[in-house]
Amino acid sequence: MEDLVAEVLQGSVRAMARLITLVENEDSRALQIMGAIYPHTGKAYVLGITGSPGTGKSTLTDKITTILREREQTVGVIAVDPSSPFTGGALLGDRIRMQRSSGDAEVFIRSMATRGNLGGLARTTADVVKIMDAFGKDWVIVETVGVGQDEVEIAKTADTTIVVLAPGLGDTIQSMKAGVMEIADLYVVNKADRLGADELLSEINVRVEQDFQIKKTAWQAPVLKTIAVENQGTESLVEAIERHRSFLRESGKLRKNRREKTRQETLALLKDEISRNVLEKVLGNGRFDALIDDIVAHKKDPYTSVQEIVRTIFPEE
Amino acid sequence: MEDLVAEVLQGSVRAMARLITLVENEDSRALQIMGAIYPHTGKAYVLGITGSPGTGKSTLTDKITTILREREQTVGVIAVDPSSPFTGGALLGDRIRMQRSSGDAEVFIRSMATRGNLGGLARTTADVVKIMDAFGKDWVIVETVGVGQDEVEIAKTADTTIVVLAPGLGDTIQSMKAGVMEIADLYVVNKADRLGADELLSEINVRVEQDFQIKKTAWQAPVLKTIAVENQGTESLVEAIERHRSFLRESGKLRKNRREKTRQETLALLKDEISRNVLEKVLGNGRFDALIDDIVAHKKDPYTSVQEIVRTIFPEE
Numbered sequence: 001m002e003d004l005v006a007e008v009l010q011g012s013v014r015a016m017a018r019l020i021t022l023v024e025n026e027d028s029r030a031l032q033i034m035g036a037i038y039p040h041t042g043k044a045y046v047l048g049i050t051g052s053p054g055t056g057k058s059t060l061t062d063k064i065t066t067i068l069r070e071r072e073q074t075v076g077v078i079a080v081d082p083s084s085p086f087t088g089g090a091l092l093g094d095r096i097r098m099q100r101s102s103g104d105a106e107v108f109i110r111s112m113a114t115r116g117n118l119g120g121l122a123r124t125t126a127d128v129v130k131i132m133d134a135f136g137k138d139w140v141i142v143e144t145v146g147v148g149q150d151e152v153e154i155a156k157t158a159d160t161t162i163v164v165l166a167p168g169l170g171d172t173i174q175s176m177k178a179g180v181m182e183i184a185d186l187y188v189v190n191k192a193d194r195l196g197a198d199e200l201l202s203e204i205n206v207r208v209e210q211d212f213q214i215k216k217t218a219w220q221a222p223v224l225k226t227i228a229v230e231n232q233g234t235e236s237l238v239e240a241i242e243r244h245r246s247f248l249r250e251s252g253k254l255r256k257n258r259r260e261k262t263r264q265e266t267l268a269l270l271k272d273e274i275s276r277n278v279l280e281k282v283l284g285n286g287r288f289d290a291l292i293d294d295i296v297a298h299k300k301d302p303y304t305s306v307q308e309i310v311r312t313i314f315p316e317e
Numbered sequence: 318m319e320d321l322v323a324e325v326l327q328g329s330v331r332a333m334a335r336l337i338t339l340v341e342n343e344d345s346r347a348l349q350i351m352g353a354i355y356p357h358t359g360k361a362y363v364l365g366i367t368g369s370p371g372t373g374k375s376t377l378t379d380k381i382t383t384i385l386r387e388r389e390q391t392v393g394v395i396a397v398d399p400s401s402p403f404t405g406g407a408l409l410g411d412r413i414r415m416q417r418s419s420g421d422a423e424v425f426i427r428s429m430a431t432r433g434n435l436g437g438l439a440r441t442t443a444d445v446v447k448i449m450d451a452f453g454k455d456w457v458i459v460e461t462v463g464v465g466q467d468e469v470e471i472a473k474t475a476d477t478t479i480v481v482l483a484p485g486l487g488d489t490i491q492s493m494k495a496g497v498m499e500i501a502d503l504y505v506v507n508k509a510d511r512l513g514a515d516e517l518l519s520e521i522n523v524r525v526e527q528d529f530q531i532k533k534t535a536w537q538a539p540v541l542k543t544i545a546v547e548n549q550g551t552e553s554l555v556e557a558i559e560r561h562r563s564f565l566r567e568s569g570k571l572r573k574n575r576r577e578k579t580r581q582e583t584l585a586l587l588k589d590e591i592s593r594n595v596l597e598k599v600l601g602n603g604r605f606d607a608l609i610d611d612i613v614a615h616k617k618d619p620y621t622s623v624q625e626i627v628r629t630i631f632p633e634e
Contacts (some may be wrong), residue, residue, distance in 0.1 A: 031620045034619075035621040042615065259613050263605075266609060266622070267605075270592075270626060274592065274627060274630065275587075275591070277631045278587065278591060282631075288584075289580075292583060296579050302351075302583040303348045303349070304352040306586045307348060310594055313591065314594045
């Protein structure tokens with residue numbers, strides 16, 4: 001296992017792919033691996049790209065990757081896919097469209113399935129970002145399908161988050177879920193040659209302006225137009241990303257945000273590990289199922305029962 | 318506090334509203350209250366109604382409520398709203414449209430804000446369902462805005478879940494998040510007089526049929542058409558709900574599903590309470606912040622640190 005970590009640090013793509021698989025499968029050695037990886041992290045810049053299906057996120061990711069590569073930056077891409085069998089086809093199409101940059105040996109692309117466990121996915125995504133970071137990638141791009149609370153969680157992994165919209169999808173700021181305005185550092189209206197692009201653009205501008213007036217934040221999210229398939233607006237987008245990066249660095253926010261991310265990640269990890277231990281050690285041997293039987297039969301209630309269990313773990317002084 | 322619970326059980330609407338507020342505010346007495354409420358639960362039938370904004374869920378909820386009232390059933394409604402200030406206006410509109418049934422003293426309607434903490438919201442929603450159940454409501458309708466993983470979680474509170482779609486919203490099965498197919502017991506194409514309704518209907522039918530062929534489930538989700546504002550198709554919808562309810566009862570699935578819900582809820586509650594205790598008792602007095610400082614400085618890593626904390630709580634035998 002130590003060999004595998006050492007190989008990743010020395011730049012073995014094969015070792016990196018194996019480590020990611022171990023972490024993704026929640027292998028029992030994952031904590032140990034990540035403990036060995038952690039000291040080598042903190043150098044990569046993490047870019048989040050999120051938006052509804054059909055907005056052209058994958059093409060945009062591809063173009064951004066190509067521009068970063070031209071600037072001699074190394075790039076890792078994590079594409080988070082929903083696991084629904086019905087969207088599988090469409091997503092495969094997306095993956096194929098990304099082949100331009102994936103033909104480049106310096107670009108490592110990893111797709112991840114959700115498997116229905118989003119808490120777990122957010123944690124795994126954060127771990128995979130760290131593995132790519134330790135490997136030596138200058139940039140890690142996390143692309144999430146759809147805009148929802150789950151994606152908001154995953155987006156928190158990123159230093160800069162781009163929210164992508166496209167005209168004609170019924171995809172307006174108003175239809176977006178709560179929390180999206182909070183994570184967007186940059187908005188992109190992609191497929192800007194389509195009908196309704198200007199309306200969508202001005203709608204977003206109004207919302208962003210309102211939000212900015214209310215919150216008086218130091219950074220006002222710019223709203224950009226792109227036609228990713230024609231590579232239009234993509235250079236300006238990378239410039240805007242760089243401006244946001246500079247802003248984060250110079251304002252001290254990069255450090256502050258990363259501290260908060262570390263706090264959240266550590267807390268989530270702690271909760272997961274404690275829960276796992278509770279189930280194994282406190283409620284093992286069918287004891288939990290017996291309790292549930294009593295609760296279902298209304299012989300016990302969940303609230304008092306939980307308090308009793310908690311008191312066995314944390315006795316009152 | 319015991320008086321308040323007794324008053325709820327005796328049918329005081331005012332006491333119920335106060336208890337819900339206590340639970341919603343995560344009052345320290347909430348566990349005790351819910352422990353006293355629990356023995357009186359299990360009688361109400363819980364209906365979940367979910368779908369994107371603009372599909373007409375609130376109007377549909379209103380019409381279903383009116384039909385149930387005509388059948389001399391008592392109804393409680395929980396409307397889960399996103400907390401975004403930008404959707405506030407639209408939601409207020411929805412609330413006003415529900416006034417027809419809310420003028421009925423036997424219908425208790427409660428709006429709940431998300432406040433960004435969805436895990437907490439799922440738990441609070443489950444508690445409010447129990448309070449309405451103990452109060453004596455025959456039906457509790459939980460209406461959630463949007464279709465995402467978070468709503469999927471909340472929908473798990475329901476015995477029967479209706480997924481509402483409407484034409485012209487770019488709102489297709491394909492755009493739905495993974496997990497939606499798994500929770501839908503009934504599909505409704507509302508605003509069925511609009512352009513694209515038949516296409517949407519046949520698209521859903523194809524998906525449902527595919528899903529049914531793959532999974533060979535005992536229940537195939539029917540796909541219904543409604544025009545809720547004109548009260549068209551709503552009687553048939555209530556009949557379909559009743560058919561699903563009979564199916565659940567006769568197949569033993571109602572009992573099985575409720576057991577699983579109880580298990581999930583108890584587990585979530587246990588995790589929450591343990592996490593709270595860990596933060597207070599193990600990591601109190603700024604110890605957690607000091608640890609995060611060390612992790613940010615790369616003096617420690619989160620993975621090893623978490624394992625160390627867990628070992629202090631659960632010493633190895």
